[in-house]
Amino acid sequence: MEIENNLPKTFNPEGAEDKWYQKWMDTKSFKPKKGKQGETFTILMPPPNVTGKLHMGHALDATTQDALIRFKRMKGFETLWIPGTDHAGISTQAVVEKLIWKQEKKNRHDLGREEFLKRIWAWKEEYGSEIVNQQKKMGVSCDWDYSCFTLDEVPNKAVKKFFVMLFNEGLIYQADYIVNWDPILQSAISDAEVEHKEVKGFFYHLKYKVKEDPNIELIIATTRPETIFADTAVAVNPNDERFKDLIGKTAIVPICNREVPIIGDEHVDIEKGTGCLKVTPGHDFNDFEIGKRNNLPIINILNKDGSFNTNAPEIEGLKPKDARKKVEEILIELGELVEKKDHVHPVGHGQRSDEIVEPMVSKQWFLNTTAMSEVAVKAVENGEMSFFPKGWENTYFAWLRNPKDWCISRQLWWGHQIPVYYCRHCNAKWAAEEAPHECVECKNKDIYQDSDVLDTWFSSGLWPLSTLGWPDEKAMAEKRFDDFYPNATLVTGFDIIFFWVARMMMMGMKVTNQAPFKHVYIHAIVRDKQGRKMSKSLGNGIDPLDMVKQYGADAMRFTLAAGSGYNRDLNLDPERIEGYRNFVNKLWNAFRFIHPYLDKAQDQLPVKSEWHLHDKWILAELNTVAKSMNEALDVYRFDDACSEIYQFVYEKFCSWYIELSKNILYGNDEKAKIIRATMLKYCFRKIVTLLHPIVPFITEEIWGYLENEKSLLINQEYVEFDPSLENAEVQEMMNKFIDVTTGIRNIRSAVNLKPKDEIDVRLFTDDKRLAKFLYESRHFMKDLANVKSGTIRNKSAEKPKRSASFASAHTEIFIPLEGLIDINDQINRIKKDMEKTQAEYKKVEAKLSNANFMNNAPEEVRSEVKEKAQQFQDKLNSLSEILKSFE
RNA sequence: GGGCGUUUAGCUCAGCUGGGAGAGCGCUACCCUUACAAGGUAGAUGUCGGGGGUUCGAUCCCCUCAACGCCCACCA
Numbered sequence: 001m002e003i004e005n006n007l008p009k010t011f012n013p014e015g016a017e018d019k020w021y022q023k024w025m026d027t028k029s030f031k032p033k034k035g036k037q038g039e040t041f042t043i044l045m046p047p048p049n050v051t052g053k054l055h056m057g058h059a060l061d062a063t064t065q066d067a068l069i070r071f072k073r074m075k076g077f078e079t080l081w082i083p084g085t086d087h088a089g090i091s092t093q094a095v096v097e098k099l100i101w102k103q104e105k106k107n108r109h110d111l112g113r114e115e116f117l118k119r120i121w122a123w124k125e126e127y128g129s130e131i132v133n134q135q136k137k138m139g140v141s142c143d144w145d146y147s148c149f150t151l152d153e154v155p156n157k158a159v160k161k162f163f164v165m166l167f168n169e170g171l172i173y174q175a176d177y178i179v180n181w182d183p184i185l186q187s188a189i190s191d192a193e194v195e196h197k198e199v200k201g202f203f204y205h206l207k208y209k210v211k212e213d214p215n216i217e218l219i220i221a222t223t224r225p226e227t228i229f230a231d232t233a234v235a236v237n238p239n240d241e242r243f244k245d246l247i248g249k250t251a252i253v254p255i256c257n258r259e260v261p262i263i264g265d266e267h268v269d270i271e272k273g274t275g276c277l278k279v280t281p282g283h284d285f286n287d288f289e290i291g292k293r294n295n296l297p298i299i300n301i302l303n304k305d306g307s308f309n310t311n312a313p314e315i316e317g318l319k320p321k322d323a324r325k326k327v328e329e330i331l332i333e334l335g336e337l338v339e340k341k342d343h344v345h346p347v348g349h350g351q352r353s354d355e356i357v358e359p360m361v362s363k364q365w366f367l368n369t370t371a372m373s374e375v376a377v378k379a380v381e382n383g384e385m386s387f388f389p390k391g392w393e394n395t396y397f398a399w400l401r402n403p404k405d406w407c408i409s410r411q412l413w414w415g416h417q418i419p420v421y422y423c424r425h426c427n428a429k430w431a432a433e434e435a436p437h438e439c440v441e442c443k444n445k446d447i448y449q450d451s452d453v454l455d456t457w458f459s460s461g462l463w464p465l466s467t468l469g470w471p472d473e474k475a476m477a478e479k480r481f482d483d484f485y486p487n488a489t490l491v492t493g494f495d496i497i498f499f500w501v502a503r504m505m506m507m508g509m510k511v512t513n514q515a516p517f518k519h520v521y522i523h524a525i526v527r528d529k530q531g532r533k534m535s536k537s538l539g540n541g542i543d544p545l546d547m548v549k550q551y552g553a554d555a556m557r558f559t560l561a562a563g564s565g566y567n568r569d570l571n572l573d574p575e576r577i578e579g580y581r582n583f584v585n586k587l588w589n590a591f592r593f594i595h596p597y598l599d600k601a602q603d604q605l606p607v608k609s610e611w612h613l614h615d616k617w618i619l620a621e622l623n624t625v626a627k628s629m630n631e632a633l634d635v636y637r638f639d640d641a642c643s644e645i646y647q648f649v650y651e652k653f654c655s656w657y658i659e660l661s662k663n664i665l666y667g668n669d670e671k672a673k674i675i676r677a678t679m680l681k682y683c684f685r686k687i688v689t690l691l692h693p694i695v696p697f698i699t700e701e702i703w704g705y706l707e708n709e710k711s712l713l714i715n716q717e718y719v720e721f722d723p724s725l726e727n728a729e730v731q732e733m734m735n736k737f738i739d740v741t742t743g744i745r746n747i748r749s750a751v752n753l754k755p756k757d758e759i760d761v762r763l764f765t766d767d768k769r770l771a772k773f774l775y776e777s778r779h780f781m782k783d784l785a786n787v788k789s790g791t792i793r794n795k796s797a798e799k800p801k802r803s804a805s806f807a808s809a810h811t812e813i814f815i816p817l818e819g820l821i822d823i824n825d826q827i828n829r830i831k832k833d834m835e836k837t838q839a840e841y842k843k844v845e846a847k848l849s850n851a852n853f854m855n856n857a858p859e860e861v862r863s864e865v866k867e868k869a870q871q872f873q874d875k876l877n878s879l880s881e882i883l884k885s886f887e
Numbered sequence: 888g889g890g891c892g893u894u895u896a897g898c899u900c901a902g903c904u905g906g907g908a909g910a911g912c913g914c915u916a917c918c919c920u921u922a923c924a925a926g927g928u929a930g931a932u933g934u935c936g937g938g939g940g941u942u943c944g945a946u947c948c949c950c951u952c953a954a955c956g957c958c959c960a961c962c963a
Binding site: 196399858 | 890892911912916920923927930943956
């Protein structure tokens with residue numbers, strides 16, 4: 001009775017992936033639909049850079065968010081997942097600038113602002129959607145109609161509206177301030193964009209003469225002797241006995257021989273360096289503050305590209321590194337260099353350019369975030385928004401409880417141009433949402449717009465609002481702002497908690513008084529298998545698309561989900577993907593097994609009275625899995641959800657239930673066959689439903705077979721816990737049955753029986769329910785352990801002599817094989833088992849004979865321990881019985 | 888300098904409010920058994936980083952030391 005099976009032996013992901021993605025699109029399955037929960041569930045995708053190529057971080061983003069949105073969709077929420085891309089000011093401008101240079105040997109200034117921007121837009125139209133296509137390969141189920149680009153019209157309106165609002169409140173202001181200047185980008189960058197790295201340098205000790213008393217020489221320690229050209233004071237601590245008399249006198253700066261005042265300032269650390277500090281307000285953050293306190297002049301000695309200007313004539317045109325060498329030479333010549341020591345110290349580097357940033361004074365726009373930060377902190381403190389895992393709120397608080405004004409202007413061209421206008425005629429300065437034609441004050445037409453653009457994060461911070469149409473009323477109505485704001489969950493990495501999460505909170509709450517999302521799930525950073533960050537320079541990056549090609553998107557997704565819980569690192573080994581590919585294939589083959597019987601299966605489960613014990617068992621187990629998966633996914637424990645379903649499918653369903661089904665399906669009892677086929681189909685529907693959020697493609701493919709493509713799995717209801725399916729007793733019996741079967745196999749393996757060798761088995765148990773269960777399952781023993789015949793008796797019955805044996809707490813197993821087995825081997829095996837059991841028994845017994853334990857431990861724990869002691873005791877008794885049989 | 892985190896089987900990691908150490912991968916032996924060799928069955932492997940404390944009882948709580956990682960901080 002061979003049954004035809006025309007399904008391929010292995011699952012072919014490539015065909016299924018594109019086919020189902022297209023089908024989901026065609027059926028508009030990603031669009032929000034009202035569901036039984038009567039609530040919306042919105043996720044906002046962190047917009048990848050338009051210049052981006054999908055990397056593992058994006059793949060993880062895509063997987064976790066898609067799993068969530070599919071899960072909630074199936075649970076009956078009206079789900080919306082909003083995609084988009086970011087203009088990524090600096091990196092995009094750099095990419096296109098490089099390209100134009102390569103092709104035409106022209107820089108952006110050669111082209112002019114208007115033409116240059118045209119080129120970037122053209123580039124964006126052509127290449128900017130590559131990452132979107134790559135995301136689709138991962139199966140992301142976002143509503144592409146909501147797709148948005150940070151420089152689109154509405155986000156631009158949002159930026160202008162917000163800017164003007166805060167400008168008019170006085171929260172946005174322009175100031176001469178010392179900022180981090182990136183000489184590569186030739187732009188200011190914010191504090192957050194500066195990375196401090198340990199750099200090897202030197203400590204130079206320089207001599208400064210005192211004008212009033214040529215005998216005194218001040219020794220000043222510095223790591224940057226080249227900045228002496230910008231010195232405008234020497235400072236000492238006013239409490240420093242050594243120097244306090246010098247305050248008010250004049251020091252002479254070496255090389256340039258500038259006369260500068262010696263001042264007292266509390267900032268100077270008596271212990272540090274020599275206790276004397278050269279003050280360079282133009283190029284040092286602290287010194288800038290000292291300068292403000294003491295009204296010192298500011299000298300700028302740098303050009304925008306980081307080279308020295310005419311204020312430092314001896315080193316004009318040189319870059320800092322060469323300048324330092326030159327200054328050192330001159331100082332030696334002059335005899336002003338006292339000492340030069342190795343010194344390692346942190347130096348700020350631009351996050352994007354990786355170049356040493358120079359503190360420089362320039363006119364920039366700032367946003368005062370003091371009040372907004374406070375509001376954002378409160379929202380997390382009072383639970384309006386919460387982090388998963390909770391620990392990340394510390395990072396969030398650390399940033400927001402100590403807010404600094406945010407430098408929001410960038411000297412770039414690609415971005416939202418600052419909506420501030422100036423009048424050449426009357427010097428008026430104002431902010432406006434619509435480009436004005438004349439001066440607000442004097443009505444003169446000779447006006448111009450500020451040439452700077454805003455920090456990219458300024459528009460990113462408004463993303464939850466602008467993607468839903470704010471501030472355009474028509475767009476807001478179309479996109480149903482009121483229904484989808486605030487978002488439910490934001491999923492992102494911890495590296496942008498302050499760049500992005502904090503700013504969305506501040507800006508979102510400023511506009512709406514509501515946190516833009518209720519939960520923030522912070523996922524891990526993907527690293528290589530050795531825990532190193534994936535980077536181009538190390539060459540250890542894994543391309544997700546390669547993995548998708550090799551193992552399928554489902555395998556890739558399952559791997560990432562299985563590695564995502566509350567961890568901060570996810571060390572990815574491609575072998576893991578292969579492992580989960582095998583799981584996906586296992587699922588496929590389990591389906592191949594039931595496929596020929598689908599015709600027999602009925603749509604409804606039979607009445608409970610017709611359920612086989614094994615049916616009750618598998619449904620109870622399935623129900624348990626459904627419960628844990630729902631709970632796990634609700635709190636972003638994708639790892640737990642994956643391991644639950646993996647375990648169930650592999651062990652419970654494939655290794656036992658399917659194996660136990662063969663006896664029935666290959667047999668002659670038609671009614672039993674129909675019931676079993678129905679059960680198998682039912683289970684399979686539940687399994688693919690549970691798995692669908694994580695591995696959407698194969699599950700949709702299988703669903704197509706199960707339902708003859710009459711419906712799509714993506715639109716089905718998720719499996720919920722059903723109390724009526726609980727059955728602790730049958731689960732206990734089944735576990736014991738598995739113990740016994742495994743015990744028999746164990747003996748077979750220990751005595752080297754071939755799979756074909758049939759055996760006679762004698763079972764002894766005092767558990768009457770178990771005896772009945774085993775009796776009813778006797779036919780299955782044949783399939784599972786090749787048992788030809790056997791008996792089930794009480795433990796008190798006479799045992800066969802000299803058998804291969806095994807004992808569990810509840811059942812003794814004897815396989816009479818006299819003459820075929822080595823008696824000493826058997827005795828040794830049993831003795832070893834006894835020793836192990838004895839040791840465990842002693843541990844438990846020690847507790848029971850400890851009066852303190854008996855007095856203090858809760859009753860629950862005591863009875864549990866007693867129970868265990870009894871089980872070990874039973875097993876020991878059985879083992880010694882077995883030993884007796886060899887006498 | 889301040890803060891956070893990690894340390895559990897060869898590798899990657901899970902262990903919730905303290906109560907007999909887990910998973911996947913890898914490894915060993917035997918099997919091409921009619922869903923699956925991308926498979927099956929059986930199996931081995933841990934002083935839970937070191938030390939101290941609290942407790943009847945600690946992988947879990949407290950202290951301390953060590954190693955590693957990350958973030959913040961004004962480059963004397």
